[in-house]
Amino acid sequence: MENRKTTEILLIGGSAGSISVLLEVLPQLQDHLSFPLVVVVHRTSHPESMLEDLLRFRSRLPVEEVYDKMTLKDACIYLVPADYHLLFENKRMVSLDCSEKVNYSRPSIDVTFQSAAQIFEEHTAALLLSGANADGIEGLRCIAEKKGAVFVQDPETAEIAYMPRQALLNLQVDTVLEPREMASFINQLSTYY
Amino acid sequence: MIELDIVKDDDMEMLLKDISHLYGYDFTQYSKASLKRRLNRICMLDKFTSFAELRYRLIHDDAYLSRFIEEITVNVTEMFRDPHFYAALRHHILPILRTYPFIRIWVAGCSTGEEAYSLAILLKETDLFNKTLIYATDINPSVLEKASKGIFPLNQMKQYSRNYILSGGNRDFSSYYMSMYDVVKFNSDLSSKMIFSTHNLVSDSSFNEFQLILCRNVLIYFDKDLQNKVFKLFDDSLQPFGFLALGAKETLRFSNVEYRYKQWDEDKIWKKIS
Numbered sequence: 001m002e003n004r005k006t007t008e009i010l011l012i013g014g015s016a017g018s019i020s021v022l023l024e025v026l027p028q029l030q031d032h033l034s035f036p037l038v039v040v041v042h043r044t045s046h047p048e049s050m051l052e053d054l055l056r057f058r059s060r061l062p063v064e065e066v067y068d069k070m071t072l073k074d075a076c077i078y079l080v081p082a083d084y085h086l087l088f089e090n091k092r093m094v095s096l097d098c099s100e101k102v103n104y105s106r107p108s109i110d111v112t113f114q115s116a117a118q119i120f121e122e123h124t125a126a127l128l129l130s131g132a133n134a135d136g137i138e139g140l141r142c143i144a145e146k147k148g149a150v151f152v153q154d155p156e157t158a159e160i161a162y163m164p165r166q167a168l169l170n171l172q173v174d175t176v177l178e179p180r181e182m183a184s185f186i187n188q189l190s191t192y193y
Numbered sequence: 194m195i196e197l198d199i200v201k202d203d204d205m206e207m208l209l210k211d212i213s214h215l216y217g218y219d220f221t222q223y224s225k226a227s228l229k230r231r232l233n234r235i236c237m238l239d240k241f242t243s244f245a246e247l248r249y250r251l252i253h254d255d256a257y258l259s260r261f262i263e264e265i266t267v268n269v270t271e272m273f274r275d276p277h278f279y280a281a282l283r284h285h286i287l288p289i290l291r292t293y294p295f296i297r298i299w300v301a302g303c304s305t306g307e308e309a310y311s312l313a314i315l316l317k318e319t320d321l322f323n324k325t326l327i328y329a330t331d332i333n334p335s336v337l338e339k340a341s342k343g344i345f346p347l348n349q350m351k352q353y354s355r356n357y358i359l360s361g362g363n364r365d366f367s368s369y370y371m372s373m374y375d376v377v378k379f380n381s382d383l384s385s386k387m388i389f390s391t392h393n394l395v396s397d398s399s400f401n402e403f404q405l406i407l408c409r410n411v412l413i414y415f416d417k418d419l420q421n422k423v424f425k426l427f428d429d430s431l432q433p434f435g436f437l438a439l440g441a442k443e444t445l446r447f448s449n450v451e452y453r454y455k456q457w458d459e460d461k462i463w464k465k466i467s
Contacts, residue, residue: 067442068413069420081442087226089416095224096413096442099231099267102195110195115226118198138195 007035007149007189008091008123009072011116013109013139015042015131017159019051021179022129026077027058028183034191035125036072037061038094038116040080040109042135052079068096080107087111088119103135113139117146124148125189127182131163141171151175151185196233204244205229212251216258218332219395220265222419231265238264263335267414271349272307273356274409275441279311280361281460286436287319290404296325299403299430301394302411303329306340306387311357312407313383314369318362322386328401330392337389343379347372394423399430406431409461410440424450428465437463 010033014021018041029037043051055077056063063077064070071092072078080086084096085107102108109128113136116124124143128136130153140150150173155161157178167173177185205228206221213219220228232247239260241247250257273279290296300309309329316322331337345353354366370377392400394411406427412420427437428450437445437454439461445451454463 065442067444068440069417084413084442087224087230089224089226095226097224097227097230097267098269098410098413098440099227100269108195111230114195114198115230142195142198 005122005147005149006191007125009035009116009120009125010037010186010189011040011113011124011126012037012129013040013113013126013136014129015105015109015133015135015160015163017130017132020159021153021182023054023058024179025182025186026055026063027060029059029061029077030187030190031060031075032190033061033075033187035074035189036076036078037186038066038072038078038080038086038112040086040107040112042105042107042131043082055079066094066096070094080112082107085111087115091119103133105133105135109136110139114142117142117148120148122147125151127151127153127177127186128164128167129153130158130160132160133163134166136163137166137170140167140173144171149174149189151177153182154178196230196237198233199236200229200232200244202229204248205232208232208244208248208251211248212258215252216255217396218258218262218393222395222416222422224414224416227267227414228265231267235261235264259333259335262333266333268304268333268336270304270307270410271356272311272345272353273360273362274308276356276359278360278409278438278441278460278462279315279356280359281458281462282312282438283315283319283361285457286405286462287315287321291319291321293404294324296321296405297401297403298325298327298405298407299401300327300329301392301406301408301427303331303337303340303389304333305336305345306343306389307345307353308407308409309340309387310343310379310383313386314357314362316386317383318364325386327387328403329387329389332391332393332395334391337391341384341387341389343381343384344376345370345379347375347377350377394426395419399426401430402432403430404432404435405438406435407438409438410443412443413440421449424448428453431465433465433467435465437465439463
């Protein structure tokens with residue numbers, strides 16, 4: 001981690017099996033992270049607010065579901081709503097988009113990761129968790145191409161190993177993390193630590 | 194599969210200026226992040242290997258413009274999307290509109306018409322259909338053509354029927370359409386109270402007064418200034434005590450007209466109060 005670039009955004013993507021990891025990791029984050037944290041998970045649109053409520057209840061950081069043209073703040077956790085893609089207009093403002101699904105998914109992890117890579121370039125950091133499809137791999141590649149930081153959950157610890165395993169097979173990953181290491185790792189990305 | 198990133202910000206700006214200058218369609222206040230994806234997408238779909246090819250085609254082939262507009266605007270929509278919203282219309286908003294002798298509804302950015310048909314079904318079931326007109330408008334003539342036919346893919350009907358039931362519908366959803374191979378055609382009676390017309394929210398003005406305006410998941414593609422401009426247009430087009438309905442993640446909060454409106458419960462419906 002020498003010469004590490006400042007992290008200006010942290011993205012976490014996950015699908016099947018990722019919620020339990022989020023519930024373990026997010027509550028342990030310190031409450032003055034120097035960047036916003038955006039969570040893209042595949043979920044059905046009906047139990048809309050359940051995840052938000054669960055996280056809000058446990059996390060020290062404010063948890064908000066994203067609405068269109070929202071301004072992001074440091075040390076806040078943002079959940080991408082079901083049925084929308086999330087795109088970055090600039091380093092602070094996001095847009096929602098309900099265009100076609102990508103990888104059978106909306107939100108698509110690839111779409112948000114790619115958009116972040118275009119805006120934050122080498123200041124992007126992303127973590128890909130457990131999941132059963134390949135969404136997120138291309139997005140991680142975009143981030144790696146911009147020299148951002150790319151992390152994946154250790155497939156051995158993932159409920160569904162396919163997604164992190166595909167990432168490891170297809171691209172150069174900076175760090176492989178077990179869930180129990182994730183929170184302190186994320187805390188150390190922060191310049192306020 | 195995500196699109197390649199071949200369109201640069203400067204390219205995009207130049208192209209939008211060309212289109213505005215040549216054809217009078219102004220996309221310069223569209224949300225940049227989305228628009229860029231759409232431009233990359235059309236390059237992929239129509240096999241332009243560079244941005245210059247797309248630009249050349251657009252400048253020199255005016256027949257290509259309609260294809261371009263159809264593809265860079267997002268036309269993803271569904272019937273009874275967000276069932277909870279339609280339940281609020283059915284149980285709370287339409288009973289208020291019932292008191293008017295004549296009801297005018299504007300579906301702004303109606304795309305292929307799924308929302309207009311959902312509304313028509315609600316109006317039928319609440320016995321308001323005969324005294325209502327639905328104005329369904331879009332920037333894009335080709336989607337209006339589709340909307341006026343009321344023909345939708347059969348494979349969507351399971352989802353739409355589920356949405357319909359969740360929104361409080363209790364009839365047999367399939368009684369509203371006829372299946373023909375892989376599509377269904379909705380009863381033409383439903384479209385008998387719809388007026389389809391092109392209308393560009395960016396450049397066209399108010400054309401009537403309405404008691405209800407639906408504009409759901411359209412404004413997300415506009416930047417904040419344009420959103421405010423369109424809110425003003427809706428404000429000019431709403432009767433006092435009329436209702437404005439937005440998409441599930443859109444809001445009138447922080448807008449220039451916010452103070453004149455009161456949000457209806459948890460749903461994205463605002464009542465004009467002054």
